[in-house]
Amino acid sequence: MKIICLFASPRKQGNSTKLAKHFLDHAIAAGATVESYYLNDMQMRGCQACDACKKSKDYCVVGDDLQPVLKSVETADLLVFATPVYYGDVSAQLKPFIDRCYSFLKPGYIALDQPNRLLRPIPLLFILAQGHRDENAFADIIPRYQEIFGWTGFADVIPMRVIDVYHLGDAEKKKPDVFAQLEQMAKEMVNRQM
Numbered sequence: 001m002k003i004i005c006l007f008a009s010p011r012k013q014g015n016s017t018k019l020a021k022h023f024l025d026h027a028i029a030a031g032a033t034v035e036s037y038y039l040n041d042m043q044m045r046g047c048q049a050c051d052a053c054k055k056s057k058d059y060c061v062v063g064d065d066l067q068p069v070l071k072s073v074e075t076a077d078l079l080v081f082a083t084p085v086y087y088g089d090v091s092a093q094l095k096p097f098i099d100r101c102y103s104f105l106k107p108g109y110i111a112l113d114q115p116n117r118l119l120r121p122i123p124l125l126f127i128l129a130q131g132h133r134d135e136n137a138f139a140d141i142i143p144r145y146q147e148i149f150g151w152t153g154f155a156d157v158i159p160m161r162v163i164d165v166y167h168l169g170d171a172e173k174k175k176p177d178v179f180a181q182l183e184q185m186a187k188e189m190v191n192r193q194m
Contacts, residue, residue, distance in 0.1 A: 008094035016129035020082030026186035053103035060103035121155030131166030
């Protein structure tokens, strides 16, 4: 099983990163291979609306650090997003990647039964770490992106929304049950794929 993980926090020891690393450690122990990318370390741009991926190419032509990441995602068995909630949305580091996934869509995708170019659906584990303790606050983030991800080819969105983890280390201190859940998920997902 090949897992691609996108760490979208600017903090390498942030709560979303720690949660994802825990999942990945147990996935590796179960036999998965992992490619990880710290988006904050990358030189990248958002979609340039050039439509080259619809007119003349079947990939994103923007030549930056995201281009090989997009290529690698095409061969993944599982994609993992690990992002904090910033100002009611995913981090700014993740948004350019999401926008550039537009390149996975075929021309005329809205009217197509199979709108994307991916060879097979790729499940997406969407880890969202939220500092706000109100579970109703920002509850729209995952559902909002789910339809877009479905078009893109990330067919099965597996949400892991962790609330009330504002300070560094809060996830480990306050949410041991979530770490146990991530362990179990890693084992089950890898074993199902093997």
